[in-house]
Amino acid sequence: MSAYPYEDRFAINRRLPEEGRPREEVLAELKAMAVEEDAFWETGQCSGTMYCGDHDHYGFMQEAFGLYAHVNALQRDMCPSSTKFEAEIIAMGLDLLHGEAVTGTTPAGLVTTGGTGSICHAVLSYREQAAATRGVTSPNVIKPETAHPAFDKACHLFGIELRKAPVDPETTQVDVDWVEANIDDQTIALVGSACNYGYGTVDPIAELSELALRHGVGLHVDGCLGGWILPFGQELGYDIPVFDFRLPGVTTISADTHKYGYAFKGTSVLAFRDRALRNSQYFFLTDWSGGKYCSPGMEGSRSAGLLAATWAAMVQIGRKGYLGYAKAIFEASAAMQEAVRSHPELRIIGKPTFLFSFTSDDFDIYHVNDFMRLRGWRFNGQQYPNALHMAVTRPQTQPGVTEKFAADLAGAVDYARDHAAESPQSGAIYGGVIGGMNDEADGFIRLVMADMMDGFQQVPAEG
Numbered sequence: 001m002s003a004y005p006y007e008d009r010f011a012i013n014r015r016l017p018e019e020g021r022p023r024e025e026v027l028a029e030l031k032a033m034a035v036e037e038d039a040f041w042e043t044g045q046c047s048g049t050m051y052c053g054d055h056d057h058y059g060f061m062q063e064a065f066g067l068y069a070h071v072n073a074l075q076r077d078m079c080p081s082s083t084k085f086e087a088e089i090i091a092m093g094l095d096l097l098h099g100e101a102v103t104g105t106t107p108a109g110l111v112t113t114g115g116t117g118s119i120c121h122a123v124l125s126y127r128e129q130a131a132a133t134r135g136v137t138s139p140n141v142i143k144p145e146t147a148h149p150a151f152d153k154a155c156h157l158f159g160i161e162l163r164k165a166p167v168d169p170e171t172t173q174v175d176v177d178w179v180e181a182n183i184d185d186q187t188i189a190l191v192g193s194a195c196n197y198g199y200g201t202v203d204p205i206a207e208l209s210e211l212a213l214r215h216g217v218g219l220h221v222d223g224c225l226g227g228w229i230l231p232f233g234q235e236l237g238y239d240i241p242v243f244d245f246r247l248p249g250v251t252t253i254s255a256d257t258h259k260y261g262y263a264f265k266g267t268s269v270l271a272f273r274d275r276a277l278r279n280s281q282y283f284f285l286t287d288w289s290g291g292k293y294c295s296p297g298m299e300g301s302r303s304a305g306l307l308a309a310t311w312a313a314m315v316q317i318g319r320k321g322y323l324g325y326a327k328a329i330f331e332a333s334a335a336m337q338e339a340v341r342s343h344p345e346l347r348i349i350g351k352p353t354f355l356f357s358f359t360s361d362d363f364d365i366y367h368v369n370d371f372m373r374l375r376g377w378r379f380n381g382q383q384y385p386n387a388l389h390m391a392v393t394r395p396q397t398q399p400g401v402t403e404k405f406a407a408d409l410a411g412a413v414d415y416a417r418d419h420a421a422e423s424p425q426s427g428a429i430y431g432g433v434i435g436g437m438n439d440e441a442d443g444f445i446r447l448v449m450a451d452m453m454d455g456f457q458q459v460p461a462e463g
């Protein structure tokens, strides 16, 4: 099979076509690909990524998007509506994250392009503020090993040392004593996840909050995944600890509207306890010949369409809507976790929420993945230990999906038991390197990954 999709079905555009094509023809081509690709996740058998899956909702957001897609949110004099959308998205986010509990400072926010965008802006603001107010010149950030790679990326980009705290293998929660022992006068911020992407577990944010206050450093809570669903889980009575601005040491929270906010890809809220921290990363160029320039974040031009669509999603769904979706998701997740627990060979890692991860002490869990893949399931693969994770989203709340999961899982466990002596097929893609990671293995994996990424952006050679 070719790595380049659709080459046998649609012409490959190696150059800009001389003559433009009719709109209907272009749209028909787009539609053919979209419909086929949507069919893959519409079954409800795909972990995460399609948080909403409701085509009526997508249609509604497309209308909102279409009205403003051509507008540049950077030019506010021409689109004051963008201020309404952006300010209200932030206000609604702060409401959900208990901004009302903040005293002494003014809570504020930014709408960024996604989770990575929010995390990068948070890290940048800590660096800028620590440099200005504490004279920090060799900044470091401490994250739990389980926290998202976006922190590694942000630290890499901004010249910050990242210290990775170990986690308890049983609970997957960060070792708070290790964090404390590694704070020094150059530490700008600590990180905790609510919840993390790998295991769906929540770090001891209350303890991190105390640490942050005691040492006078920031605390970023990564609620990229959980920010728009865990507050509703709390309201529904699930055992989810407080992780938001009600904890006085929490200084920033990222919460992705493009995940459980059910908005289009391309937006996230970064909430700040203190407006001054946000403003520390504002960019100004006052003496440019092209005019005085400023931007509130790293992006330049932005589509007002995404702001409009995100705002429309939030006000259309409302608190009760989000609560109802959260209820269905938590119930589906509980049913799927129960199916996993019914097999003594399988083990759920830590105390998960709507997202859970499972492994096996009896066989390589990728055998289970091999079988489940043939039945149409798509999990996210993990390593150290090999595990599979399922982020439960609205497509899994359709009738019959959790039942199919339970039935297929039973078959998968039988299959894994029978094939325990062999090495699993999908293990090579996702699993840990045999014999452990070393420089040689790392170099090889980087080459394979770079080759894969190259492939994403090139047309096949001619001839």
Ligand SMILES: *Cc1c(COP(=O)(O)O)cnc(C)c1O
Pocket: 114, 115, 116, 117, 148, 150, 193, 195, 196, 197, 222, 223, 224, 225, 226, 256
């Ligand atoms: C998705 C995610 C991120 C990064 O978000 P992107 O939107 O992919 O940039 C960060 N943290 C967690 C916990 C996430 O799930």
